[in-house]
Amino acid sequence: MSEYIIQVENLVKKYGQLAAVNDISFGVEAGEIFGFLGPNGAGKTTTINILCTLARPTSGKATLNGFDVVRQQNRVRQSIGLVFQDSSLDDRLTGMHNLRFHAMVYNVAKSVRDERIEQVLKMVDLWDKRNNFVRTYSGGMKRRLELARGLLHYPKVLFLDEPTLGLDPQTRNYIWDYIMDLRKREGTTIFLTTHYMDEAEKANRIAIIDHGKLVAMDTPAKLKRMVARDIVTVKTEDNDKAAENIRTRYQTDVKKDGDALVFDVDNGEEFLPGFISESGIKVTSISLRHPTLEDVFLEITGHEIRDEEVGNSLKEAIRHGGPMRH
C-alpha cells in the first residue's frame, strides 16, 4: 500500500503519564532527505528510537522498508544505518576492527567485506588511519568513521541524528559532501535531525515536531512562505513621511529600528523596484531578507531552535577534549 519507505501511523509513546510522542503520522518517500526538527524533549529522539527498534511504541504502527518495527525488528535493523550524535564506536579497538565487527553482524558477505570496508574508509579519508585505535581519533574523524560504518551494509535508510553537532565547519562540509554523493549513487533515503538551519535547508521536506505532536510538514520553501513574509529594511531622507506613505499605500505595519524602517511584504523581489521609484522620498539604503527556517521554527513552536542547545554543544566540545581538530 505504501510508496513510502517509512510510514508512521498514529504513533504514541508514553512514559508513565507523559506522552513523549502523541499520535503522529507521516510518510517518508524513498530517496528523499527528510528533515526532522523540534526542540529538545519534543519527541524527536523517541520517534527515531522507535523507527530504529530501540524503543517500542505504546500504540500505533510504523513500517520501514515495508517491515514492521515491532514484529520484524531484525529486518528493519538490516535496512537502516545510523549515525548518532554521541559516539557509538569501540574506542579500544581500531577503525578497521570497528568496521569488521559491523560487517559481520550486518551479514555483509565475506567475499565483498574487505573491498566494501576499503571503499567506505577511503570515502571518508580514513584509509590511512585504519589501524589506529579509535581513541586516538579526533572528534571529526570519529564522526566520519561512524558515517563510514553506517553505510557499510548499504542501508536503505540512513538516520543522521545531529550528524555534525560540535564539528568545525570544514568537517561539516566534508561530511555533507559524502552524504550527498551517497544519496546520488545509492538512492539512500536520509532521515535527518539537526540544529543547524543551513543543514535543514538541504532537506527535501521538513517535519516539525513540538510537544510530541507533528505541527508542520512541507518543503523548506513552502514552510517559509507559510509563516513569514519577506522583510524589507529601508533608510530614507525623511523616515517619518516614508513610514506614513508605506502604511497607507501598502497596508503593512512599519517598525522603526534606529535610523531604519522595517516592514514585511509578500514578494520582496517584485516589490522593491516599484517601491523605490514610486515612494517619492529619496531612499538612501535598502535591504531585503527572506525568512529563514529559524523564523519558521520560532513562529510555529514559539521558541528558537537553539535555546536549549548551547549547553549541549558545550558538553560535546568538552567531551571531545576542547576545540575540534579536523
Place this chain on the structure above:
Amino acid sequence: MRNLIGVYTIWYRDVLRFWYDKARMFSALLFPIFFLVIFGAGLSRSIGPMAEGVDFIQFMYPGIIAMSVLMGAFMSGVSIVWDREYGFLKEVLVAPISRISVAVGRTLGSATVATIQGIMILVLAPIVNVSLTVWMVVALIPLSFLLAASMGSLGILLASRIKSTEAFQAIMQMLMFPMMFLSGVFFPLQDLPAWMSVIVKINPASYGVAAIRQVVLGNPPDSPFTIYLFGHTMGIWENIAVMAAFGLIMIILAMWSFGRQE
C-alpha cells in the same frame, strides 16, 4: 545461523579487546601474585600445614586461580555498563542480531577471558611447589569456564537491569567481595561459625572454588577442604553440578532480561 554469527562476533570482540589491553592482562597476573606472596609469606608460618603435605600457600593457590576467574567473570557486567556509558551498546542493540545472542556472546566472551586469566596463574605453580599434570590443566580449563560463565551471567543480568554506572559499580562491589572472600579462597570451609557456614554454602562461587581445589590438590574423600551439605560430603562432580545448575538459571535469566531491555 545468523544468531551464531552474532554470538561469535560479540565473543570475538571481547577476546580482541582483552588481547589489546595489555595493562589488564598484566594486572590479571600481578594481583594474584600480590595475594600469594603477601598472604602466603605473612600467614603460612603462623598457620602451619593445612593438611597432610599441604601448606597454606599450596592451599591458597587453587583459591587464587578461582579468584582470578571470578574477577574476570565479573568484568562481563562491568563491560556492558561501560559500553552503555561510551555508546557502543547502541551499535550492538540496533544490529540485526537477537538480544539473546548478544547476551550469550557476552557471557562466552567474558568467560573465555576469565578462563585465560585463571589459566595464566598456572605459571606460578613451581613457585608455590604445586606439581602440575597435563590432566590438571585440561580439567581446569572447562571448570574455570563453567565458573566464569555462571558468575558472568549474573553480572550480565544485573547490567541489563541497572542502568547507572555508579549504582552498578556499588552493587557489584557489594556482591563481588563477599562472594570472593566467603567462597573458601582464603580459608577452609570446615569448622566455621554457624552464620558464616550458612553464607558460604549459599554462595554459588564456593562450589566452583571447591571443585578447582579438588582438581589441583587431589580429591580424597576425607579431605578437610570439601563442603558438607546436609551432612553429605560434596564430591567434585556434585560441585560441578551445583555450578552448572546455577549457571543455567543465571544465563536464562540474563538472556530474558537482556532481551527485554529498551
